[in-house]
Structure formats: structure tokens, C-alpha cells
Amino acid sequence: xxxxxxxxxxxxxxxxxxxxxxxxxxxxxxxxxxxxxxxxxxxxxxxxxxxxxxxxxxxxxxxxxxxxxxxxxxxxxxxxxxxxxxxxxxxxxxxxxxxxxxxxxxxxxxxxxxxxxxxxxxxxxxxxxxxxxxxxxxxxxxxxxxxxxxxxxxxxxxxxxxxxxxxxxxxxxxxxxxxxxxxxxxxxxxxxxxxxxxxxxxxxxxxxxxxxxxxxxxxxxxxxxxxxxxxxxxxxxxxxxxxxxxxxxxxxxxxxxxxxxxxxxxxxxxxxxxxxxxxxxxxxxxxxxxxxxxxxxxxxxxxxxxxxxxxxxxxxxxxxxxxxxxxxxxxxxxxxxxxxxxxxxxxxxxxxxxxxxxxxxxxxx
Ligand code: CP3
Numbered sequence: 001x002x003x004x005x006x007x008x009x010x011x012x013x014x015x016x017x018x019x020x021x022x023x024x025x026x027x028x029x030x031x032x033x034x035x036x037x038x039x040x041x042x043x044x045x046x047x048x049x050x051x052x053x054x055x056x057x058x059x060x061x062x063x064x065x066x067x068x069x070x071x072x073x074x075x076x077x078x079x080x081x082x083x084x085x086x087x088x089x090x091x092x093x094x095x096x097x098x099x100x101x102x103x104x105x106x107x108x109x110x111x112x113x114x115x116x117x118x119x120x121x122x123x124x125x126x127x128x129x130x131x132x133x134x135x136x137x138x139x140x141x142x143x144x145x146x147x148x149x150x151x152x153x154x155x156x157x158x159x160x161x162x163x164x165x166x167x168x169x170x171x172x173x174x175x176x177x178x179x180x181x182x183x184x185x186x187x188x189x190x191x192x193x194x195x196x197x198x199x200x201x202x203x204x205x206x207x208x209x210x211x212x213x214x215x216x217x218x219x220x221x222x223x224x225x226x227x228x229x230x231x232x233x234x235x236x237x238x239x240x241x242x243x244x245x246x247x248x249x250x251x252x253x254x255x256x257x258x259x260x261x262x263x264x265x266x267x268x269x270x271x272x273x274x275x276x277x278x279x280x281x282x283x284x285x286x287x288x289x290x291x292x293x294x295x296x297x298x299x300x301x302x303x304x305x306x307x308x309x310x311x312x313x314x315x316x317x318x319x320x321x322x323x324x325x326x327x328x329x330x331x332x333x334x335x336x337x338x339x340x341x342x343x344x345x346x347x348x349x350x351x352x353x354x355x356x357x358x359x360x361x362x363x364x365x
Pocket of ligand 1: 056
């Protein structure tokens with residue numbers, strides 16, 4: 001147990017009453033009962049919000065990630081508007097890679113684009129290890145946010161080695177990950193060198209966020225679902241494990257998420273997660289059977305359902321809350337990020353509905 005100078009107990013989950021560590025979100029991550037099922041949304045800060053679009057109208061994406069004042073404001077927007085149970089740091093998975101010396105940009109409507117893709121051993125050497133000073137704007141933003149958020153937990157995040165490698169090898173977004181998989185199968189030694197380096201950068205980046213005060217971290221392996229379980233175990237799991245197991249002593253819950261990962265859920269849990277994120281393809285009770293009883297789950301409303309009439313949204317929220325009861329802890333979320341065309345009022349209604357349906361009155365036991 002760790003105690004800070006004011007005598008309150010921090011971070012290890014035993015928590016002072018009312019602090020972020022005692023919040024419904026952290027309780028669910030730790031498989032402890034709470035007053036209601038917590039809810040937040042991947043990409044809750046983003047183009048679905050007019051107040052976000054207004055800020056970003058004049059500031060490029062990467063610049064907005066490097067200005068602590070803007071990071072703080074954008075991160076707080078969905079918390080104010082929707083009353084979600086957690087904030088997620090506004091940043092991007094390529095921010096630490098850019099800080100490590102790779103020339104890249106985030107192109108509107110496309111995503112990350114890398115000037116000189118990584119294809120050879122000499123290219124791996126271009127990825128430097130990062131220190132706190134390389135990402136001081138993240139350190140500063142997290143500290144500001146923790147002060148502003150009070151009892152609401154802040155989630156830090158990073159991209160996992162496979163998903164980062166995909167952007168670096170392809171040079172941009174890819175549907176098939178063909179160049180990435182060709183390198184993986186064709187030159188395993190180079191592949192492991194690349195992912196080993198990315199794991200070091202990722203671990204350092206998450207450490208900066210944890211040292212600055214985030215209450216949980218999420219490792220996004222968005223594109224891992226492109227692999228079979230056997231290839232995932234051989235080429236990816238050791239590197240994701242290096243990141244997640246490197247945070248064992250940090251005392252914050254670790255969430256691990258990918259898309260299309262029905263076949264990988266067990267292995268992704270083994271990488272060292274406390275919570276496994278599940279996309280909409282696998283019902284949460286089925287997912288729990290695959291992940292096991294010692295981990296919480298997060299998910300898994302299909303983001304496109306939010307574009308349907310409210311009666312459809314409501315029925316899906318009810319179904320997911322029911323199926324989530326099979327897990328030892330459930331954090332309500334989408335199965336992937338909020339789509340830009342989503343009506344933000346629907347998101348606000350979903351938060352209220354999740355809270356209402358899951359609220360556990362004392363007299364209900
Ligand atoms: O609210 C949050 O979830 C925090 C912010 C966040 C962003 N990116 C901001 C962002 C997070 C957690 C990410 C992670 C991220 N970035 C992932 C993993 C999660 C996932 O979606 O699978 C990935 C794969 C990326 C790479 C990336 N960056 C993509 C695919 C895109 C979208 C391209 C587009 O324009 O549609 C980006 C850009 C990006 N990152 C935006 C935001 C809000 C859009 C930028 C804009 O406003 O134009």
C-alpha cells in the first residue's frame with residue numbers, strides 16, 4: 001500500500017473513499033462491486049463533438065496533441081458533456097513514435113502517414129528510446145488533467161507493438177496489412193527487433209503517463225485481429241507481454257483492446273491485462289468464457305448502432321448489460337471508436353441509460 005503526504009492511500013486500489021481509485025470505473029477494472037456499471041467511449045473526444053471541431057478547425061492533429069492546454073480542454077469535453085465515468089487522454093498512438101524520431105503526420109480523413117516506412121534493420125535504428133523530456137507535453141497535460149478531474153479517473157494509453165508496426169511498415173493505414181505480414185513471415189529476426197524496440201518506446205511512454213498520475217492504461221492493439229492465434233502467439237504476444245508485464249508494479253489497471261479478436265481474447269488476456277476489451281462481434285458472456293474468470297471485460301456496443309433509432313440503441317444496451325453480468329467486472333464501452341457522424345446527444349443518453357439500468361441500490365443486495 002502506498003501513502004502520499006496527505007495520508008491518503010493512492011493507486012493500489014485500496015483507495016481513499018471518493019478518489020479516482022475508488023471510482024466505479026476502477027472498481028469494475030479490479031472486479032470489485034460498485035454503485036453502477038461504469039461507461040466511457042473509445043474516441044469520446046473527437047469529431048462527434050462540435051466543441052472539438054471548433055478547436056481543431058485551426059490546429060493540426062499532432063500539434064493539438066503537443067499543446068497541454070488543448071489536450072486538457074479536449075479531454076475534458078466529453079466528461080462535461082456526457083458524464084462518462086472516465087476521461088481518456090487526448091493524444092494518438094503515433095505520438096510517441098514521432099517523439100522517437102520518426103517523421104510522420106496524421107492526415108485528416110486518412111490517419112497516420114509515415115514519410116519513410118520501416119523496411120530494413122537500419123530503419124529500426126531510427127526509432128530512438130524516448131524519455132520524459134521527449135514527451136514533456138504529455139506529462140504536463142496529465143498533471144493538469146488529474147488536478148481538474150478530481151474523482152473522475154483519467155485513462156492513459158498507447159498503441160501496442162503490432163498496430164504501431166503496421167503503420168510504420170505500411171507507411172499508412174492498410175486494409176490487409178500485407179507489407180507488415182510479409183516482413184513478419186519473411187524476416188522474423190527483423191520483425192522481432194522492430195517490435196522489441198516499439199515495446200520499449202511504448203513502455204516508456206506509458207510510464208510517463210503513470211508517473212504523472214493516470215489511474216489506468218489501455219494498450220490498443222487495434223489491428224491484431226488480422227492474425228491467427230498461432231501467429232499472434234509467436235509474433236506479437238511476447239512484445240505486448242513485455243509492455244503489460246513491465247507495468248505490473250505500477251499499481252494501475254491495464255486494459256488490452258483489439259478489433260476482430262474473437263480468436264485472440266484468451267491470448268490477449270494472457271499478455272498481462274486486468275481488463276480485456278471486446279469488439280461487437282463476440283457477446284460478452286462468450287468472451288468471458290474465453291478470457292477466464294480472473295479478468296474484467298470492456299465493451300461492446302457496435303458504434304454503428306448509435307446511428308439507429310433510439311429503441312434499437314436501448315435494446316442493445318440492455319442486452320450488453322445482461323451479457324456483461326457473466327463477467328467478474330464490466331466496463332461499458334463501444335466495440336470500437338465513436339464514429340464522427342454520431343449524434344452526441346445519443347451518447348449522453350447511453351451514459352444515463354447504462355447508469356440507470358445498472359444502478360445497484362443498497363436494498364437490492
Ligand atoms: O477519445 C479518445 O479515445 C482519445 C483519443 C484517441 C485518438 N486516437 C485521437 C484521434 C485515441 C485513443 C487514439 C488511438 C488511435 N489512433 C488508434 C487506436 C484506437 C483505434 O481507433 O483503433 C489508432 C489505430 C490510431 C491511428 C489513427 N489516428 C487513425 C486510424 C485516425 C483516424 C483517421 C481519420 O481521420 O478518420 C487517427 C486520427 C485521430 N486520432 C483523430 C482523433 C480524434 C481524428 C483526427 C481529426 O479530428 O481529424
